[in-house]
Amino acid sequence: MGSDTLTIRPNNAHRFKPAIVKECIHEIVKERLSGVQYQQENVKDLSNSLAVSIKDRVKSLGFDRYKLVVHVVIGEQRGQGVKMSFRCLWDADTDNHVDDVFMNDSLFCCVTVFGGYYY
Template identity: 55%
Template structure:
């Protein structure tokens, strides 16, 4: 039984097999907080406009807003970013609230955007974190 070797040139390889070794995004592909903030604002306003706080519905609203923000940000073309979206909805009674987060990331490539929506009966804080996937 004879074996034959076939040499494949690099130009014949499929593009998925090629290593890119990209460790920084191009400027046009970076996470842009201003654009993401506008997307978050649009989604949150669309979901909560004209609604009053309802403790029974708030968890479902959080989940729906989270998924919608994630899909909207993905559609902006930031393909190499892992996204984490956090939404907090609470009743508005004049109280204060503090929300904090800690992240270990590369300040050159990673970033976040947030939007605070408030009406007379509730507040909603939506935050999207974009972490570049090396």
């Protein structure tokens, strides 16, 4: 047999780790949004920029063969409730997700990162 082997499950060192990913999300969002006031015209660029920064940081953690999907929602803080839901095909043995919420007096930001193992 050659050195080429088919990997159908991630080894423990490369498995998507929600606790570590949540720390990354929390650090980036807190650093980028702490003093920011909600301005509707800036939300699109800000949410895109946050998503790219989070994806790049999570990619650098070395979760080999994981497809990452980063979802960022930013809204004006007015005391309202927000409900979000997602649907997808899921392998409970390999796939995972994590979310985090940031709020200040002016805005809220909900971030969800999905890690789907690529077979």
